[in-house]
Amino acid sequence: MVKNYTYLVLILTAIVPQFILSQEIKIFRTSDFDLKGKVKKCLVLTHYGKEEYEFNIDGLLTKSVTRYNDQDYDVTHYKYSGDELLEKRSEVYRDDVFDENTSIANFYTIDTTENRKVTEKIISYSKEFLGQNEYHYDAEGKLIKVFRNDNEGSDETEIVYTNVKGEFTKTIKVNGIVLRSVRTSEKKGKDQGKNSIVLTKEFIEGQPNKAVEEVKNGIGLLQDRTLYYFDTKTNQFVPEASMSYAYDENNMLIKTETKTGEVVEIKEYIYQFDGSEYANWVKQIVKPENDYKTREISYYKTEKLVVEE
Known part of the structure; x- marks a missing residue:
C-alpha cells in the first residue's frame, strides 16, 4: 500500500x-x-x-x-x-x-x-x-538565525530581510550558501484590494534550481501559481506550468485550471x-x-x- x-x-x-x-x-x-x-x-x-x-x-x-x-x-x-x-x-x-x-x-x-x-x-x-x-x-520578533547541532554535525542558518522600493525579500543561507529567497510585492487587483505576489526561488549549492510564483487577492485567496525551472543555457527561470483558481461567493474553491505546455487540465470541486x-x-x-x-x-x-x- x-x-x-x-x-x-x-x-x-x-x-x-x-x-x-x-x-x-x-x-x-x-x-x-x-x-x-x-x-x-x-x-x-x-x-x-x-x-x-x-x-x-x-x-x-x-x-x-x-x-x-x-x-x-x-x-x-x-x-x-x-x-x-x-x-x-x-x-x-x-x-x-x-x-x-x-x-x-x-x-x-x-x-x-x-x-x-x-x-x-x-x-x-x-x-x-x-x-x-x-x-x-x-x-x-523576526527569525534571524537557526543553529542546528546533532550527531551528523552542525549548521548555521541565517535569514536576511531587505526592503527595496516596497519589495520585501527574505534570503535564507545555510553555512553562508544561499538556499532560498522569498520576494513579496504588491500590485492593484481587480477587486478586494491589492494582490500580493510571492516569488520563491530554490537553490542547490548556491545555484538557482527552480521557483514558484503565487498571486493572492486582498483576502489571501490564491489566484494564480506558476512553476519555473532554471535554464542553464539562457541563465533564466523559464515557466514550466501554471495554475489558476476560481472560488464561489463563499470563497470556496470550485475550479482549478492547470496548463503544462499545450496540455490543459481542469478540475471542479463540489461540496x-x-x-x-x-x-x-x-x-x-x-x-x-x-x-x-x-x-x-x-x-x-x-x-x-x-x-x-
Whole structure:
C-alpha cells in the first residue's frame, strides 16, 4: 500500500538538515485544515486512509493521527503553554506495535530575557539525544538565525530581510550558501484590494534550481501559481506550468485550471456542508476523477450570551 503523507509532512519533524528548510516552529490551528469555528475533532476519510485531528478550545492542534490501515499509524501529540508550543511527541506504530526506535519527542524552551530565543531538543523514545536547534529572533520578533547541532554535525542558518522600493525579500543561507529567497510585492487587483505576489526561488549549492510564483487577492485567496525551472543555457527561470483558481461567493474553491505546455487540465470541486452555524464542508468531490474526501466534525459546546433588558 502506498502511504500518502499529505498532512503528515506538515506535522512531523525529522531530525535531518532539511528540517532547517522550514525555519519557523510551526503551530497548527483549525484554519490550517480549512476548518471554521470551535472545532473539537475532525476525522478525514481518504482513499489512502484516515486523518484524525483534535483541537483545544482555542483552536490549537493537540493531537493528530494518520492511519494507513488498522495496524499502521502515526500519532503526534502537542502540548502548549498559552500559544507557546512546549512539547511535541511523534509516535510511530507498525503492525499495531509501538516503534520506540523511530518515535521522537521535541521539547521547547523559550527565553525572552533579551530578544526571543527558542531552544528545541530532540530525543528518541529510547532516551537517545538526537539533536538540538536554537532559534534566534530580532527585536521585532523576526527569525534571524537557526543553529542546528546533532550527531551528523552542525549548521548555521541565517535569514536576511531587505526592503527595496516596497519589495520585501527574505534570503535564507545555510553555512553562508544561499538556499532560498522569498520576494513579496504588491500590485492593484481587480477587486478586494491589492494582490500580493510571492516569488520563491530554490537553490542547490548556491545555484538557482527552480521557483514558484503565487498571486493572492486582498483576502489571501490564491489566484494564480506558476512553476519555473532554471535554464542553464539562457541563465533564466523559464515557466514550466501554471495554475489558476476560481472560488464561489463563499470563497470556496470550485475550479482549478492547470496548463503544462499545450496540455490543459481542469478540475471542479463540489461540496456538501454540515448543518452547523460554521458551515464546514463534510464531503468534497473532485471532477472529472470523481475522487472524494469526507470529514466528520464535532464542535465544542458554546453558550450564547443572553442580554437581559
